[in-house]
Amino acid sequence: xxxxxxxxxxxxxxxxxxxxxxxxxxxxxxxxxxxxxxxxxxxxxxxxxxxxxxxxxxxxxxxxxxxxxxxxxxxxxxxxxxxxxxxxxxxxxxxxxxxxxxxxxxxxxxxxxxxxxxxxxxxxxxxxxxxxxxxxxxxxxxxxxxxxxxxxxxxxxxx
Amino acid sequence: xxxxxxxxxxxxxxxxxxxxxxxxxxxxxxxxxxxxxxxxxxxxxxxxxxxxxxxxxxxxxxxxxxxxxxxxxxxxxxxxxxxxxxxxxxxxxxxxxxxxxxxxxxxxxxxxxxxxxxxxxxxxxxxxxxxxxxxxxxxxxxxxxxxxxxxxxxxxxxx
Numbered sequence: 175x176x177x178x179x180x181x182x183x184x185x186x187x188x189x190x191x192x193x194x195x196x197x198x199x200x201x202x203x204x205x206x207x208x209x210x211x212x213x214x215x216x217x218x219x220x221x222x223x224x225x226x227x228x229x230x231x232x233x234x235x236x237x238x239x240x241x242x243x244x245x246x247x248x249x250x251x252x253x254x255x256x257x258x259x260x261x262x263x264x265x266x267x268x269x270x271x272x273x274x275x276x277x278x279x280x281x282x283x284x285x286x287x288x289x290x291x292x293x294x295x296x297x298x299x300x301x302x303x304x305x306x307x308x309x310x311x312x313x314x315x316x317x318x319x320x321x322x323x324x325x326x327x328x329x330x331x332x333x
Numbered sequence: 334x335x336x337x338x339x340x341x342x343x344x345x346x347x348x349x350x351x352x353x354x355x356x357x358x359x360x361x362x363x364x365x366x367x368x369x370x371x372x373x374x375x376x377x378x379x380x381x382x383x384x385x386x387x388x389x390x391x392x393x394x395x396x397x398x399x400x401x402x403x404x405x406x407x408x409x410x411x412x413x414x415x416x417x418x419x420x421x422x423x424x425x426x427x428x429x430x431x432x433x434x435x436x437x438x439x440x441x442x443x444x445x446x447x448x449x450x451x452x453x454x455x456x457x458x459x460x461x462x463x464x465x466x467x468x469x470x471x472x473x474x475x476x477x478x479x480x481x482x483x484x485x486x487x488x489x490x491x492x
Contacts, residue, residue: 178356178357178380178381180356180360181437183444184444184445185363185433185444185445186429186430186431186432186433186434186437186438186443186444186445187359187360187363187426187429187430187433187445188360188363189433189437190429190430190432190433190437191356191359191360191363191429192356193437194429195356196355196356197337197339197350197351197354197355198337200346200350201339201346201347201350204344204346204347204350207471208476221337222337256471259436261470261471261472262432262435262436263432264469264470264471264474265428265431265432265459265460265468265469266425266428266429266432266460267346268428268460268469268474269424269425269427269428269460270345270346270349270350270353270425271345271346271349272345272424272463273345273349273421273422273424273425274344274345274346274348274349274352275345275479276421277418277421278340278345278348278349278352279345279479279481280481282480282481283479283480283481284345284479284480284481285342285343285344285345285478285479285481285482285483286343286344286345286346286476286477286478286479286482287476287477287478287479287480288474288475288476288477289474289475289476289477290462290464290465290467290469290473290474291473291474291475292462292465292467292473293462293464293465293467295462295464295465296464296477297462297463297464297465298463299460299461299462299463299469300424300460300461300462300463301424301425301427301428301458301459301460301461302458302459302460302461302466303449303451303452303454303456303458303459304431304456304457304458304459305449305452305454305455305456306449306451306452306454306456307461307466308449308451308452309424310423310424310427310449310458311420311423312366312415312420312423313420314449314450314451315423315427315447315448315449315450316447316448316450317367317445317446317447317448318445318446318447318448318455319444319445319446320434320438320442320443320444320445320446321441321442321443321446322438322439322441322442322443322444323444323445324444332366332367332368332423
């Protein structure tokens with residue numbers, strides 16, 4: 175699997191894209207969000223080969239997205255649970271669900287519905303400005319070098 | 334490039350993961366959000382080979398994420414612009430930026446800052462419930478079969 179390492183690029187989007195790796199990593203985190211814990215839960219939910227799944231689970235543990243805890247000794251079996259860092263990937267998946275509901279659902283409607291238990295409603299997630307709370311649009315957002323940006327990149331208007 | 338096709342899975346997250354393809358597709362959409370238009374803009378921004386870039390741009394045009402418009406005849410040159418569908422990927426990238434700022438920045442701070450022009454503030458994006466506006470957490474969100482779900486999948490608590 176030859177990929178370009180973008181984990182050190184001066185861009186939080188590129189770094190996150192690197193962490194999420196290929197599609198399987200993202201789908202494994204999705205399974206974990208849906209309640210998968212055991213190796214066989216992930217395998218059944220994804221229809222993925224054992225070796226491929228093992229490699230991806232190991233990678234996600236190394237990256238601190240999942241934690242591995244033994245729940246049985248003979249034979250040794252582990253649970254995989256989302257860490258705080260892993261749980262923070264959920265808003266990205268929620269934003270993907272909103273996109274998919276709008277653009278990738280057939281005339282029959284979306285295959286899944288998200289339900290927000292605190293307010294008791296079915297809903298579509300929205301990604302908003304953390305300051306004013308308005309929905310974010312690419313044409314209304316600028317990307318600027320942050321405090322951790324080494325070079326003298328100038329302001330960039332999006333789109 | 335052998336990938337499992339999840340574009341028809343009964344899950345809007347899996348379908349979106351399929352559309353975003355591998356890391357390059359996502360990074361190309363990011364470049365387009367940052368203002369890239371011409372082939373050479375994308376190439377310079379990503380350091381990607383010509384053939385690989387061509388294949389990815391063609392794929393994103395086929396999927397309706399980018400549109401291709403000629404801007405020069407001899408030799409023929411094209412602009413690649415985000416479609417409405419492509420622009421709607423931006424909230425996913427914004428959610429990735431928020432994650433990256435929190436978890437993938439060094440002690441020096443995030444390499445980029447997002448600025449919301451309508452409210453005039455630097456901000457961190459938040460993914461919220463489209464109904465009540467509260468930030469979404471995996472433990473407070475349930476996934477249920479939607480109207481377009483064929484099978485009799487039952488409600489699933491997240492995490």
